[in-house]
Amino acid sequence: xxxxxxxxxxxxxxxxxxxxxxxxxxxxxxxxxxxxxxxxxxxxxxxxxxxxxxxxxxxxxxxxxxxxxxxxxxxxxxxxxxxxxxxxxxxxxxxxxxxxxxxxxxxxxxxxxxxxxxxxxxxxxxxxxxxxxxxxxxxxxxxxxxxxxxxxxxxxxxxxxxxxxxxxxxxxxxxxxxxxxxxxxxxxxxxxxxxxxxxxxxxxxxxxxxxxxxxxxxxxxxxxxxxxxxxxxxxxxxxxxxxxxxxxxxxxxxxxxxxxxxxxxxxxxxxxxxxxxxxxxxxxxxxxxxxxxxxxxxxxxxxxxxxxxxxxxxxxxxxxxxxxxxxxxxxxxxxxxxxxxxxxxxxxxxxxxxxxxxxxxxxxxxxxxxxxxxxxxxxxxxxxxxxxxxxxxxxxxxxxx
Numbered sequence: 001x002x003x004x005x006x007x008x009x010x011x012x013x014x015x016x017x018x019x020x021x022x023x024x025x026x027x028x029x030x031x032x033x034x035x036x037x038x039x040x041x042x043x044x045x046x047x048x049x050x051x052x053x054x055x056x057x058x059x060x061x062x063x064x065x066x067x068x069x070x071x072x073x074x075x076x077x078x079x080x081x082x083x084x085x086x087x088x089x090x091x092x093x094x095x096x097x098x099x100x101x102x103x104x105x106x107x108x109x110x111x112x113x114x115x116x117x118x119x120x121x122x123x124x125x126x127x128x129x130x131x132x133x134x135x136x137x138x139x140x141x142x143x144x145x146x147x148x149x150x151x152x153x154x155x156x157x158x159x160x161x162x163x164x165x166x167x168x169x170x171x172x173x174x175x176x177x178x179x180x181x182x183x184x185x186x187x188x189x190x191x192x193x194x195x196x197x198x199x200x201x202x203x204x205x206x207x208x209x210x211x212x213x214x215x216x217x218x219x220x221x222x223x224x225x226x227x228x229x230x231x232x233x234x235x236x237x238x239x240x241x242x243x244x245x246x247x248x249x250x251x252x253x254x255x256x257x258x259x260x261x262x263x264x265x266x267x268x269x270x271x272x273x274x275x276x277x278x279x280x281x282x283x284x285x286x287x288x289x290x291x292x293x294x295x296x297x298x299x300x301x302x303x304x305x306x307x308x309x310x311x312x313x314x315x316x317x318x319x320x321x322x323x324x325x326x327x328x329x330x331x332x333x334x335x336x337x338x339x340x341x342x343x344x345x346x347x348x349x350x351x352x353x354x355x356x357x358x359x360x361x362x363x364x365x366x367x368x369x370x371x372x373x374x375x376x377x378x379x380x381x382x383x384x385x386x387x388x389x390x391x392x393x394x395x396x397x398x399x400x401x
Contacts (some may be wrong), residue, residue, distance in 0.1 A: 001080050001156060001273075001274040001275065001276050001279075002272050002274070002275055002277055003275070003276045003327055003344070003385065004277050004309065004344050005312060006040055006173075007272060007275045007283070007285070008309070008313060009248045010271050010272055010285070011271075011285055011292075011313065011314050012313060012314065012317055012323060014032055014061075014125075014271055014285075014292065015209050015288050015292060015318055016290060016318070017054055017315040017317070017318065018167035018174050018175040018177060018243065018318050018319065018320070019174070019175050019177075019297075020034040020035075020172050020173065020174055020175065021037075021172070021173060021174075021275065022024040022165060022170050022171070022172055022173075023141075023170060023171055023173050023357070024169065024234055025160060025163055025164060025169060025170065025302070026033065026168055026171055028160065028171050028173060028184060028363070029155060029156070029157070029162075029223050029247055030155065030156075030157045030178070030216060031154075031155050031173035031174070031226060032153070032154055032155070032173055032174045032216065032319045032321050033150065033152065033153045033154075033155060033159075033171065033172070033173060033174075033320075034150055034172040034173050035151055035171075035172045036146065036147050036149065036150050036151055036152055037147070037149035037150075037162070037163065037166070037168070038146070038147050038148070038391075039142045039143065039145060039146045039147075039148050039166055040142055040143050040144065040166065040167070041166065041167075042138050042139035042142060042143055042144045043139070043141045043142040043156055043166070044137060044138055044139075044140065044141060045098040045164050046101050046102070046136055046138050047088050047098050047102040047135055047136065048080075048099050048101050048102060048134070048136050049078075049097065049098055049099065049102060049109045049134060049135065050109070050110045050134045050135070050136050051098060051100060051109055051134045052096070052097050052098055052110075052111065052112050052114065053096060053097040053109050053110050053111040053112045053114070053134070053313070054072075054075075054094065054095060054096060054104055054110045054112070054115055054123060054125075054359050055078060055084075055088065055094040055095075055100075055102055055103055055106035055108075055109055055111065056072070056075075056088075056093050056103060056105055056107075056108055056110050056125070056129060056191070057061065057090060057107060057108075057111070058090060058107050058108045058128070058129050058130060058131040059090070060072060060091065060093075061110075061125050061127070061129050062128055062129055064125045064126050064127055065126065065127060065128070065188065066126060067389075068126070069116070069124045069125065069126045069127045070124065070126070071118070071123075072091055072092060072093045072122070072123060072125065073090075073091055073092050073093070073121060073122060073136065074093055074095060074120065074121055074122060074123055074322045075093070075094060076095070076101075076103075077094060077095040077096070077097075077100075077330050078094055078095070078096045078097070078100035078101055078102070078103055079096070079097040079099070079100045079263075080097060080098070080099035080100055082100075082208065083100070083101045083103070084101075084103040086103070086104075087103070087104050087105045088103050088105030088106045089281050091190055092105075092107060093106075093110075093123060094232070095147060096109060102135055107130050107131040107135070108130065108132060108133045109129075109133060109134035109135055110125060110129050110133075110349045110355060114127065114155045115237050116310075120332060120391075122379055128399055129367070131155075131374045132230075132378055136257050142162070142165075142166070142195070142388045145287065145365070148162060149162060149163070150249065150313045152177060152320055152321055152322045154288045154321060155171070155173070164261070166265065172205045172362045174318075174319050174320035175382040176216060176218050176319070177216075177217045177218065177242075177244050177246075177315060177318045177319065178220060178242045178243050179212045179217040179218060179219050179242065179243065179244045179245075179246060179248045179315070180220045180222050180223050180244075180245050180246070181205050181208050181209060181212070181218065181219060181220065181221050181222065181240040181248070181269065182223065182225065182235055182236065182239050182245065182247050182248070182299070183202050183204065183205045183223070183224045183225070183228070183247075183248045183249060184224070184225050184226075184227060184232055184247060184248065184249040184250040184259065185218050185224070185227060185248075185249045185298060186226045186227045186303065187199055187200055187248070188200065188201075188202045188224045188226070188249075189201055189202065189224075189227065189268045190202060190383075191203065191206070199302065201302065201335055202224055203332060203371065204298070204300050204303050205248065206221075206226075207300065207303070207304060207371070208248070208296075208303065208307060209308050211304070211308070211312065212246075212315070214238070215311075215312045215315040215316065216315060216316070217243075217244070217315050217319075217320075218322075219320075220242070220282045222235070222238075222239050223235075223285065226248065227258070228263065229258050229375065232250065232258055232259065232262055233265065233266065236259075236263065236266060236316060237266055240291055240293075241272050241291075242291055243290070243291060243292070243318060244291065244292045244293075244314065244315065244318065245291060245292070245293045246294050246296060246307075246311065247293070247294070247295045247296065247377050248261055248287075248296050248297075248298050248303055249267075249285070249296075249297070249298030250295070251282045251284050251295035251296065251297060251298075252275075252296070252297065253282075257282075259284065259295045260295060261274055263286055263293060263295065265282065266288070267288055267289065268286040268293050269286050269287050269288065270284060270285070270286040270289040270384065271285050271286055272284075272285055272293050273285075275310075276310070276342070276343050276344060276346070276385065277301065277305075277306075277343055277344045277346065278341070278343040278344070278345050278346070279297070279302040279305055279306075279368035280296075280302040280305045280309070280346075280368075281297070281343070282295075282297050282304050282307040283295065283296060283297065283310065283312055285310070292318075293313055294306075294310070294314075296369070299368035300368075300371040300374075301348070301367070301368040301370060301371060301373060301374060302368045303370065304371075304374050305346045305380070308326075308380075308401070309326075309346070313400045319375070323380055326400075327399065327400050328382070328397045328398060328399045329351075329358055329360070329379075329397075329398055329400070330396070330397060330398075330401070331351050331358040331359055331360040331395070331396055331397075332357060332358065332359045332360070332393060332394070332396075332399065333349060333359075333360060333361075333381075333390055333391070333392060333393065333395075333396050334359050334360065334361040334392060335361055335362070335392050335395045336390065336391050336392055337362070337381075337383060337389060337390040338354060338389050339383055339388060339389045340388070341385070342383060342391075342400060343384050344381075344382070344383065344384060344385045345383035346380045346381070346382065346383075346399075347366055347380065347381040347383060348362060348363045348366065348373040348376070348377035348379075348380060348381075349360050349361060349362050349375055349377050349379045349380065349381040349398060350362075350363055350376065350377055350378060350379070350381045351398050351400070357383075358398075360396065360398050363377045374401075377401065378401055379399055379401055380396040380398065380401065381396055381397075382396065382397040382398070383396070
């Protein structure tokens with residue numbers, strides 16, 4: 001049996017990167033960049049105005065103050081997409097709109113509300129305007145030659161905008177892993193089935209499918225197989241053509257728990273079995289050729305916790321993403337928590353801000369069969385291996401879902 005940190009290390013060490021493919025930018029949302037993006041041009045490409053007003057030579061307004069008004073000639077206009085092509089000379093100004101290019105000769109912008117428009121040809125100014133005021137410099141956002149995005153970045157809406165602004169029609173991204181999900185158990189029925197005595201619906205496969213899709217993979221439900229050794233072996237062999245196989249149930253030490261034995265018989269290198277955690281102890285992880293194989297406990301909470309702690313980081317590595325530690329904060333516990341073993345516990349919790357402080361309580365029953373504890377909660381409360389229990393008011397780590 002391994003501890004949680006060692007289990008994750010072994011998983012990531014065994015996880016390869018997938019291949020790369022070229023995507024049209026329109027199809028790249030949520031994918032992972034497989035190349036650095038170096039700006040071939042500056043954004044914005046020219047100095048432009050951040051205000052509606054007048055593009056002015058600051059030297060012309062040096063003597064403007066209070067009652068002493070400087071009158072300048074309006075010689076043209078610069079707006080977004082329509083530039084003033086001539087030089088601004090002493091005694092001249094150009095009307096300018098937000099985003100308009102600063103014309104040659106001008107070096108500052110006076111907002112329209114700080115000028116007196118006398119007529120179509122003249123405007124008055126009664127205060128100085130330092131050079132550079134209300135001017136957005138070329139390259140202020142992105143400088144030519146700057147590495148603006150890196151391989152491993154996830155492409156979100158803002159990244160799409162950056163790529164589009166730099167003229168990327170296509171982008172190289174890591175392929176998405178195909179993740180097959182196989183459920184085992186005599187008790188399982190399809191979700192639209194009329195349940196017989198002793199049966200439950202195969203809800204866990206659908207939860208896993210959602211987790212996989214959220215993590216960036218392509219889920220494929222390959223059905224249910226009863227607790228029959230030969231049938232499980234046949235279905236696992238068929239399902240191994242994938243990047244990652246998730247098998248639920250059959251991984252503990254019960255009479256019908258055949259999965260680990262069958263995996264070994266099929267040539268899967270079992271890297272570890274059992275992790276010192278609760279819930280989720282009877283986790284199996286192995287590898288065959290390029291496929292990763294996880295045997296997850298059948299109880300729905302155990303399945304969810306082991307996915308979040310161990311499968312999701314593996315998916316992120318397959319995708320070429322930088323695997324980051326889960327986001328955790330410290331919170332004050334609102335009630336006692338009993339603990340009598342040496343395992344790391346993951347309690348489903350509800351964290352909330354109370355008078356500027358983060359407080360947390362459990363969702364109630366922590367049974368590994370209570371699926372609603374994951375949907376009710378917004379975090380996992382981490383109780384370390386060495387802890388012998390927690391008291392109200394103790395500070396705990398919470399890992400947000």
